[in-house]
Amino acid sequence: MATPDQTLILQSVVRCPLCGHRETEIMPRDACQWFYDCKGCGALLKPEPGDCCVFCSYGTVPCPPFQQGCTCFG
Numbered sequence: 001m002a003t004p005d006q007t008l009i010l011q012s013v014v015r016c017p018l019c020g021h022r023e024t025e026i027m028p029r030d031a032c033q034w035f036y037d038c039k040g041c042g043a044l045l046k047p048e049p050g051d052c053c054v055f056c057s058y059g060t061v062p063c064p065p066f067q068q069g070c071t072c073f074g
């Protein structure tokens with residue numbers, strides 16, 4: 001059963017594990033973002049093992065594909 005788009009949360013606050021900087025980002029609706037440049041310290045963040053994207057690792061909300069049952073990491 002398809003999930004209506006309205007239930008998707010596209011905004012996530014990414015918290016850098018290195019410097020603690022928080023930045024509100026709009027996530028791509030149908031893609032996993034593997035890399036993220038911290039706007040605080042400039043570090044290139046990558047997902048932690050087992051996570052499909054940086055939003056799942058460091059964001060307050062998992063990425064939209066994950067919200068829809070993404071299997072890209074399985």
Ligand SMILES: [Zn+2]
Nearest residue numbers: 016019038041
């Ligand atoms: Zn940082």
